[in-house]
Amino acid sequence: MSTKDKMSNTAQDVKGKVKETAGKAVGNRDLENKGKADQAKSAVKDVGEKVKDAAAKVKHAATGD
Numbered sequence: 001m002s003t004k005d006k007m008s009n010t011a012q013d014v015k016g017k018v019k020e021t022a023g024k025a026v027g028n029r030d031l032e033n034k035g036k037a038d039q040a041k042s043a044v045k046d047v048g049e050k051v052k053d054a055a056a057k058v059k060h061a062a063t064g065d
Contacts, residue, residue, distance in 0.1 A: 005049055013042035 016038025023032025059065065 002049075005045070009042045009045045009049070012045075013039050016040075016042065 016035045019035030019038060020032050021035070023029065023035055
């Protein structure tokens with residue numbers, strides 16, 4: 001995973017946590033749910049990047065590229 005992708009995913013996760021916390025604090029379920037959605041999107045992106053990294057390692061091991 002590139003550093004840029006990792007930073008972007010972390011930023012999205014933090015943004016989601018802030019939204020969720022703010023939503024809980026003011027009783028805004030919509031904002032709270034948007035925060036949870038941002039966190040879930042970040043997690044999905046992280047998994048996708050890890051799969052790409054693993055595939056690249058397998059390819060490298062198999063072909064020596």
